[in-house]
Amino acid sequence: MKTSRLEAFSDGVLAIIITIMELELKVPHAVELAALKPVMPVFLSYVLSFIYVGIYWNNHHHLFQATEQVSGGILWANLHLLFWLSLFPFTTGWMGENGFASTPTAVYGFVLLMAAIAYEILQRAIIAKQGRDSLLALAVGKDWKGKLSLAIYLAAIPLAFVSRWLASGLYVLVALLWFIPDPRIERKLEKREG
Amino acid sequence: MKTSRLEAFSDGVLAIIITIMELELKVPHAVELAALKPVMPVFLSYVLSFIYVGIYWNNHHHLFQATEQVSGGILWANLHLLFWLSLFPFTTGWMGENGFASTPTAVYGFVLLMAAIAYEILQRAIIAKQGRDSLLALAVGKDWKGKLSLAIYLAAIPLAFVSRWLASGLYVLVALLWFIPDPRIERKLEKREG
Amino acid sequence: MKTSRLEAFSDGVLAIIITIMELELKVPHAVELAALKPVMPVFLSYVLSFIYVGIYWNNHHHLFQATEQVSGGILWANLHLLFWLSLFPFTTGWMGENGFASTPTAVYGFVLLMAAIAYEILQRAIIAKQGRDSLLALAVGKDWKGKLSLAIYLAAIPLAFVSRWLASGLYVLVALLWFIPDPRIERKLEKREG
Amino acid sequence: MKTSRLEAFSDGVLAIIITIMELELKVPHAVELAALKPVMPVFLSYVLSFIYVGIYWNNHHHLFQATEQVSGGILWANLHLLFWLSLFPFTTGWMGENGFASTPTAVYGFVLLMAAIAYEILQRAIIAKQGRDSLLALAVGKDWKGKLSLAIYLAAIPLAFVSRWLASGLYVLVALLWFIPDPRIERKLEKREG
Numbered sequence: 027m028k029t030s031r032l033e034a035f036s037d038g039v040l041a042i043i044i045t046i047m048e049l050e051l052k053v054p055h056a057v058e059l060a061a062l063k064p065v066m067p068v069f070l071s072y073v074l075s076f077i078y079v080g081i082y083w084n085n086h087h088h089l090f091q092a093t094e095q096v097s098g099g100i101l102w103a104n105l106h107l108l109f110w111l112s113l114f115p116f117t118t119g120w121m122g123e124n125g126f127a128s129t130p131t132a133v134y135g136f137v138l139l140m141a142a143i144a145y146e147i148l149q150r151a152i153i154a155k156q157g158r159d160s161l162l163a164l165a166v167g168k169d170w171k172g173k174l175s176l177a178i179y180l181a182a183i184p185l186a187f188v189s190r191w192l193a194s195g196l197y198v199l200v201a202l203l204w205f206i207p208d209p210r211i212e213r214k215l216e217k218r219e220g
Numbered sequence: 221m222k223t224s225r226l227e228a229f230s231d232g233v234l235a236i237i238i239t240i241m242e243l244e245l246k247v248p249h250a251v252e253l254a255a256l257k258p259v260m261p262v263f264l265s266y267v268l269s270f271i272y273v274g275i276y277w278n279n280h281h282h283l284f285q286a287t288e289q290v291s292g293g294i295l296w297a298n299l300h301l302l303f304w305l306s307l308f309p310f311t312t313g314w315m316g317e318n319g320f321a322s323t324p325t326a327v328y329g330f331v332l333l334m335a336a337i338a339y340e341i342l343q344r345a346i347i348a349k350q351g352r353d354s355l356l357a358l359a360v361g362k363d364w365k366g367k368l369s370l371a372i373y374l375a376a377i378p379l380a381f382v383s384r385w386l387a388s389g390l391y392v393l394v395a396l397l398w399f400i401p402d403p404r405i406e407r408k409l410e411k412r413e414g
Numbered sequence: 415m416k417t418s419r420l421e422a423f424s425d426g427v428l429a430i431i432i433t434i435m436e437l438e439l440k441v442p443h444a445v446e447l448a449a450l451k452p453v454m455p456v457f458l459s460y461v462l463s464f465i466y467v468g469i470y471w472n473n474h475h476h477l478f479q480a481t482e483q484v485s486g487g488i489l490w491a492n493l494h495l496l497f498w499l500s501l502f503p504f505t506t507g508w509m510g511e512n513g514f515a516s517t518p519t520a521v522y523g524f525v526l527l528m529a530a531i532a533y534e535i536l537q538r539a540i541i542a543k544q545g546r547d548s549l550l551a552l553a554v555g556k557d558w559k560g561k562l563s564l565a566i567y568l569a570a571i572p573l574a575f576v577s578r579w580l581a582s583g584l585y586v587l588v589a590l591l592w593f594i595p596d597p598r599i600e601r602k603l604e605k606r607e608g
Numbered sequence: 609m610k611t612s613r614l615e616a617f618s619d620g621v622l623a624i625i626i627t628i629m630e631l632e633l634k635v636p637h638a639v640e641l642a643a644l645k646p647v648m649p650v651f652l653s654y655v656l657s658f659i660y661v662g663i664y665w666n667n668h669h670h671l672f673q674a675t676e677q678v679s680g681g682i683l684w685a686n687l688h689l690l691f692w693l694s695l696f697p698f699t700t701g702w703m704g705e706n707g708f709a710s711t712p713t714a715v716y717g718f719v720l721l722m723a724a725i726a727y728e729i730l731q732r733a734i735i736a737k738q739g740r741d742s743l744l745a746l747a748v749g750k751d752w753k754g755k756l757s758l759a760i761y762l763a764a765i766p767l768a769f770v771s772r773w774l775a776s777g778l779y780v781l782v783a784l785l786w787f788i789p790d791p792r793i794e795r796k797l798e799k800r801e802g
Contacts, residue, residue: 041620049697050247084683087683112239232425296472313441322445422616422619431627489666500658503631
């Protein structure tokens with residue numbers, strides 16, 4: 027079984043998720059610039075989720091470039107990842123429309139955590155099929171970024187009830203971690219792994 | 221006529237159906253965790269339908285991998301399947317928003333039944349074009365899974381008026397039947413067929 | 415310029431149009447079967463539009479199978495067709511939600527007419543590029559189906575104010591004309607054209 | 609890294625944006641032709657945005673036809689462009705539903721401006737990777753169209769507070785600039801550039 031149709035389907039779902047989130051930006055009835063003010067937190071949560079879906083698309087792209095064959099298990103591990111990503115519009119809207127209130131912010135983090143776990147499962151399913159010496163297994167290595175992200179999400183979820191901004195800041199931190207590829211850190215960590 | 225564009229179009233429709241269902245999860249206005257409670261039945265019906273669409277995508281994928289050429293009849297048999305699947309968001313929302321009430325649960329099963337029949341028609345149209353000795357015809361065999369699913373749906377629809385949970389349980393059972401590929405049962409049934 | 419990306423984009427837009435129309439089927443609040451009664455006209459208009467989009471996808475598929483190269487003019491002729499098709503959800507919803515009232519039914523026909531004209535323009539743009547001796551030019555011939563469809567739409571629009579059912583019946587007739595490929599009629603007409 | 613999946617993902621997002629904008633055309637409750645009157649400004653803004661997304665798809669198509677390899681920077685430059693384009697349904701709806709009022713019209717122009725800047729960044733990222741002697745670099749040249757568009761947007765945004773029609777007219781002008789490929793003007797400007 028080839029990967030092309032799995033990639034096409036995933037691209038479709040990710041493209042729809044990233045665009046459908048925009049529908050939570052409700053068109054205001056007033057025409058002054060001030061009418062955009064209540065839209066701002068929804069906009070901010072939209073930007074954050076847009077970057078997250080972008081990161082997932084990016085990583086998904088890399089993951090399947092190193093993959094040639096797909097098993098039934100990989101198909102379902104992929105659908106499992108898409109399931110948690112499909113909840114982004116809901117949690118993004120809930121967090122944004124309530125100005126990053128504690129509970130919605132924690133639930134937003136919970137869905138981020140589940141998506142990260144689902145990605146981990148998908149990655150392992152592919153490595154299991156390809157073998158421990160495969161290019162992918164070597165590229166992933168000890169996967170410090172994946173593990174660190176999980177740890178930060180786990181910390182952020184209870185912290186949302188202490189300070190909503192701390193939790194949101196941690197979500198931004200994980201996004202930056204994946205967004206900015208710092209070669210120095212990467213090389214250091216590669217050495218430690220080596 | 222090649223299958224690639226039919227597959228691309230079907231992937232698009234299935235990707236949209238699976239994602240648009242999520243829009244039935246209405247963002248609550250309250251910010252407590254309790255605000256998610258009324259969303260739960262919609263969430264559960266979403267999970268069930270997500271798995272169903274996943275199964276259909278999976279099977280559709282396999283079906284067209286064993287297919288090389290497409291006729292006008294196959295194009296319309298495919299659109300017929302997509303039509304019934306496109307009603308999933310409606311029936312999922314109706315069943316979920318009313319806490320799995322009898323009538324919506326029966327109607328949900330009716331659309332499941334029609335989709336299963338449409339899949340059967342599509343499969344036969346492809347086999348008719350490929351011949352009884354084709355790989356697909358042998359792989360499908362007597363199609364006990366397809367026939368059993370139809371029988372369970374037919375039983376579940378009236379049972380929804382006796383117990384909504386019994387009917388929903390039967391829908392879950394069919395999903396598990398397709399989701400978990402039990403080699404023992406399969407081998408047994410293959411023997412019985414042989 | 416190759417046709418693959420134009421086809422992929424068109425497939426995407428058509429897949430979204432065909433699925434988004436379903437959102438006009440508003441989930442009823444009541445749980446009795448009677449609650450589906452007011453949904454029925456919307457459902458019927460959905461079925462009709464689903465078949466129309468299916469026909470357009472089918473014909474679009476054939477059209478570009480006979481096409482190898484795309485010019486700027488063809489790109490815009492294609493977008494022009496997609497524009498009118500993108501209005502289907504609006505006119506379908508308006509006609510369905512008002513029980514096929516005269517004006518919405520006439521406006522529905524107007525958009526059908528514009529889409530048919532846009533298809534005609536697209537077809538001519540492709541033939542103009544390929545030459546009068548091309549396979550496509552021969553396959554299209556005098557295009558009696560296209561011309562007859564335009565004539566029926568033109569008749570149906572004013573007739574919507576006489577009888578809404580007559581107009582809707584004519585829309586169904588055109589759909590059947592494209593849906594059922596009657597070889598006898600086709601051969602007869604081919605002879606007349608020859 | 610090949611461009612095919614980036615193109616497929618972008619096609620998906622653009623297809624959804626162009627179709628989702630139509631959802632701002634709210635189905636009227638009345639059945640007279642007059643009921644379409646309040647929909648007209650939304651319709652006009654939809655037509656304008658449809659043409660803009662069409663132009664972006666067209667140009668995106670050309671851009672990546674001249675591109676063979678994709679870097680991480682290009683992936684994110686592309687997502688950045690898609691982000692601003694994804695705000696089109698929001699600004700289109702706001703401008704249309706308020707009859708092209710000053711502030712929404714200025715904000716509409718701001719998002720047009722940001723999308724144009726994002727396109728410029730993407731184009732430069734690709735040229736930077738391909739080299740100054742590449743086909744793309746030569747085809748783009750001094751990019752007078754891109755620069756002129758930016759200048760017109762910058763003028764139109766404050767002018768929206770003087771006359772909403774002047775600003776909208778300027779948006780239409782930029783669309784025409786890209787839509788109508790006038791060979792005379794192009795040759796003249798090419799000479800001036802040469």
